[in-house]
Amino acid sequence: xxxxxxxxxxxxxxxxxxxxxxxxxxxxxxxxxxxxxxxxxxxxxxxxxxxxxxxxxxxxxxxxxxxxxxxxxxxxxxxxxxxxxxxxxxxxxxxxxxxxxxxxxxxxxxxxxxxxxxxxxxxxxxxxxxxxxxxxxxxxxxxxxxxxxxxxxxxxxxxxxxxxxxxxxxxxxxxxxxxxxxxxxxxxxxxxxxxxxxxxxxxxxxxxxxxxxxxxxxxxxxxxxxxxxxxxxxxxxxxxxxxxxxxxxxxxx
Amino acid sequence: xxxxxxxxxxxxxxxxxxxxxxxxxxxxxxxxxxxxxxxxxxxxxxxxxxxxxxxxxxxxxxxxxxxxxxxxxxxxxxxxxxxxxxxxxxxxxxxxxxxxxxxxxxxxxxxxxxxxxxxxxxxxxxxxxxxxxxxxxxxxxxxxxxxxxxxxxxxxxxxxxxxxxxxxxxxxxxxxxxxxxxxxxxxxxxxxxxxxxxxxxxxxxxxxxxxxxxxxxxxxxxxxxxxxxxxxxxxxxxxxxxxxxxxxxxxxxxxxxxxxxxxxxxxxxxxxxxxxxxxx
Numbered sequence: 342x343x344x345x346x347x348x349x350x351x352x353x354x355x356x357x358x359x360x361x362x363x364x365x366x367x368x369x370x371x372x373x374x375x376x377x378x379x380x381x382x383x384x385x386x387x388x389x390x391x392x393x394x395x396x397x398x399x400x401x402x403x404x405x406x407x408x409x410x411x412x413x414x415x416x417x418x419x420x421x422x423x424x425x426x427x428x429x430x431x432x433x434x435x436x437x438x439x440x441x442x443x444x445x446x447x448x449x450x451x452x453x454x455x456x457x458x459x460x461x462x463x464x465x466x467x468x469x470x471x472x473x474x475x476x477x478x479x480x481x482x483x484x485x486x487x488x489x490x491x492x493x494x495x496x497x498x499x500x501x502x503x504x505x506x507x508x509x510x511x512x513x514x515x516x517x518x519x520x521x522x523x524x525x526x527x528x529x530x531x532x533x534x535x536x537x538x539x540x541x542x543x544x545x546x547x548x549x550x551x552x553x554x555x556x557x558x559x560x561x562x563x564x565x566x567x568x569x570x571x572x573x574x575x576x577x578x579x580x581x582x583x584x585x586x587x588x589x590x591x592x593x594x
Numbered sequence: 595x596x597x598x599x600x601x602x603x604x605x606x607x608x609x610x611x612x613x614x615x616x617x618x619x620x621x622x623x624x625x626x627x628x629x630x631x632x633x634x635x636x637x638x639x640x641x642x643x644x645x646x647x648x649x650x651x652x653x654x655x656x657x658x659x660x661x662x663x664x665x666x667x668x669x670x671x672x673x674x675x676x677x678x679x680x681x682x683x684x685x686x687x688x689x690x691x692x693x694x695x696x697x698x699x700x701x702x703x704x705x706x707x708x709x710x711x712x713x714x715x716x717x718x719x720x721x722x723x724x725x726x727x728x729x730x731x732x733x734x735x736x737x738x739x740x741x742x743x744x745x746x747x748x749x750x751x752x753x754x755x756x757x758x759x760x761x762x763x764x765x766x767x768x769x770x771x772x773x774x775x776x777x778x779x780x781x782x783x784x785x786x787x788x789x790x791x792x793x794x795x796x797x798x799x800x801x802x803x804x805x806x807x808x809x810x811x812x813x814x815x816x817x818x819x820x821x822x823x824x825x826x827x828x829x830x831x832x833x834x835x836x837x838x839x840x841x842x843x844x845x846x847x848x849x850x851x852x853x854x855x856x857x858x859x860x861x862x863x864x865x866x867x868x869x870x871x872x873x874x
Contacts, residue, residue, distance in 0.1 A: 392769065399694070426771030436762040439785045450770040453780055500766070507770055 345370045345511050345541030346391060346428075351405035353386055355398070360386045362565045363405070368511070373533060373542045375552040375573070378562035379588070384545045387562065388513045391543065392428040393421040409511070426454065429509035433516040435496035437488035437503070444484040446499055447471060450507040466506050474502035475532050494525025501532065511541045518551065530555050549589055553577050561585045633856065637849030645850055650816055650832065653841045660851050662818050666733070666827035667858070669819065670812055671802050673737035674744050679794060682745040686752025686790075691778050693753075708746035716742040717807035725811060733819065733826040736812030740801040747800065751793025755786040788869050795866035799859045805830035829855045 346368040353361040360383045368374050368391075376384040386395070393414060395401040406413040414424050437446050447467045451458055458466065467484075471477040476498040480491070488499050497517060504512060514533070518526040533542060533555050546552050552559050553573060560570040561582075569582045580586045644659045651658030685705070689698055720739030725731055759782050767777040783790075808814075814831040815824070829851055836848035 394765065394769065397768075422768075422771050422773050424771070425769055430765075430769035432762060432765065432769075434762055436760070436766045438763060438766065438781060439759075440787075441784075449781070450772060453767075453772045453776045454770070503766075503770065 343370055344368060345409070346543075347408040348391075349406040349408065351387075351390060351407060352403065353383075353390060353395070354400075354402040355386075356400040360565050361390070361403075364567045366560055366567060366570050368541055368543055369558065370541050371537060371539065372557040373537045373544060373555050374558045374560065375556035376543060376545045376560050376562060377547065377549065377552045380547060381564075382562040383565040384547075384562045385515055388430075388515055388543055388545050391511070391513055392425050392430055394425075394430065396421055426507050427509055428511040428513060429504035429507065431497070431500050431504055431512065431514045431517050434520050435493055435500055437491070437496050437499050439487075439489055441488055442485045443471075443480050443488050443491070443499060446488040447502050447506045450503060454507060456507070467502075470502040470506040471499075473505050473536065474498045475528065475535070476502055492525070494521050494528060497521060497525065497529060498532065501529075501536075505536075509540065511543065512536065514542065514544045516545050516547070518546075519548070526551075549577075561588065563588070630856065633849060633853050637846070637851075637853045640846045640850035641853060645854065649818065650847075653839075653844060656843070658847075660827075660829060660832050660847075660854065662815060662827040663829040663832040663851070664854065664858075666812070666815065666819055667802055667829045669822075670733055670736040670740060670808070670826060670828055671798060673733060673822070674740035674801060675794070675798060677737070678741040678744045678748065682748035683752050683790065685745075685749045687756065687778060687783065689749065689753040690756035691782065705746045705749050708742065709750070711742075712806075713739075713743055713804050714806040714809075716740075717810040720807060720811035728823065730823065731811060731813035731825040733812060733822040733824070735810075736808045736826060736828065739807035739811045740804060743804060743807065744797050744801050747797040748790075748794055751797070752786075752790050755789035755793065756782060758789070759785045788872055792866045792870040795862050795869065799862035799866070802862065803830060803855060803859050805834050809834075829858070 344367040348364055348366050348368070351361060351364040352359065364387065376387060378384050389395050390403060391407060391409075391414075395403075403415065407415060409424065409428065412419065414421075438449065441449060444467055447470050448463050451463050451466060468477060468481075471480065476495060479495060480486075480499075488496065491499060497520075501512075501517075517533075518529050521529065530551065533544065536542060537557070544552075544555065556573040558570060559573050559576040561568045561576065561580075561584075563584055568584050569576070569580065571581070576585060577589060580589065642657075644657055645661075646659060646664065647661050648657065648659035649662055650660060685701065689702060689705075692698070693701065716739045719742060720735040723738060724735035728735075763785060764777055764782055767781040768774065772781070808828050808831050812828055812831065813825040814835060815827040817827075819826045833848050833851040833855060836844040836851060839845070
């Protein structure tokens with residue numbers, strides 16, 4: 342089985358409002374899957390279903406299954422806290438912890454999760470994570486500086502390093518570049534490509550060029566429906582659905 | 595009317611408005627300076643080091659101090675805070691992080707009401723709770739009356755400071771697989787900590803100066819305190835006792851005591867401000 346996550350007939354509601362309708366799709370290991378679509382199509386809601394971030398949202402309801410390692414993450418026995426260590430997340434706005442240094446930002450997940458590492462062990466993970474996030478060279482001399490003093494793009498890479506430190510299998514990224522300038526965006530995109538060698542990555546974006554540049558697979562969402570999902574090249578050259586074609590040619594959305 | 599004259603009128607109106615606001619602000623702080631200089635003027639006669647180190651002396655005898663009152667105030671306020679801080683901060687955390695239902699609304703309403711209860715009522719509360727059953731005035735009674743003033747203020751500051759922490763910070767922590775209670779204590783609370791500390795110091799400054807709640811509870815004491823279950827001196831009580839006495843030299847000591855009290859409050863307020871600034 343080469344899928345990290347399998348979504349089966351997933352629907353979601355906020356109160357009476359249905360946001361996702363009957364979504365079924367597979368998310369491959371060591372690949373980048375983009376979730377693309379116009380604003381309000383449910384793409385952010387969708388990836389937040391994959392690590393149960395909606396658990397605390399009042400009025401949220403779902404139907405269907407999300408299988409991670411073959412088990413439904415919404416099953417009663419599953420602890421969402423443990424799930425989220427395996428399925429990490431990076432948000433739209435870079436959100437390093439305020440009042441924590443660069444080092445602490447990366448180390449805090451390990452420390453609070455009691456992953457039983459020595460001081461030296463933690464330092465090692467911090468360095469490895471910062472290297473993986475392509476940030477080490479820029480911050481190695483000022484690890485004690487506040488994370489919030491970094492530039493926006495650096496902050497976002499810090500958030501990626503923080504997510505990597507707890508050793509997830511899947512990385513969910515909710516429009517990780519939409520608050521960044523083009524140079525920082527390019528760095529994050531390169532990074533996503535590198536990381537896909539080791540992680541399953543799901544990226545939400547409304548930017549088609551970005552989806553085309555970084556993805557192996559693209560899922561196109563519209564108004565809560567998954568219109569189609571296919572290899573990136575196929576979606577952008579010869580989509581099966583007329584609505585996908587209209588979207589990528591800029592006729593709406 | 596030409597464009598220039600409209601611009602001139604607008605600038606004049608702007609200046610006039612600014613001047614009015616500044617005048618109001620000056621008027622507000624003026625009493626503080628008047629009080630302070632009046633105190634210095636009248637209390638200077640008794641302002642000497644022995645004020646901070648000696649026990650009070652009988653009428654007519656020169657010298658003496660309010661050292662027992664300073665120690666007493668610190669004891670009673672310290673007790674109030676030792677009990678009050680954990681309770682108030684935990685309540686504030688509950689309201690900010692979990693408080694959505696009817697119970698939380700009731701707590702919030704009760705806390706707001708408590709904030710507005712006159713401090714003398716808190717004194718009567720301490721009297722009924724401690725003094726009547728123990729048949730004795732005590733530091734405990736004083737501390738519980740002060741805690742009742744301290745707690746609601748700190749509950750609301752804690753709640754407000756936690757609510758200023760962006761949701762994205764909590765989400766980031768949860769997404770790392772950090773348990774919710776750890777997120778609250780070690781991430782959210784840590785972010786809000788300087789603000790909470792500022793609130794605690796300002797609330798402490800407030801209870802240090804309270805007189806009414808101590809009248810029926812701590813009572814006051816001419817000597818060093820002999821135990822927490824005994825009447826205890828406090829600076830505001832001593833100022834009060836000296837001020838209503840018929841003796842001229844005690845009046846002077848009341849002024850000097852007032853200076854000590856206002857300095858204690860000032861130091862706490864300044865610490866609170868500094869902490870608030872450290873937050874940025």
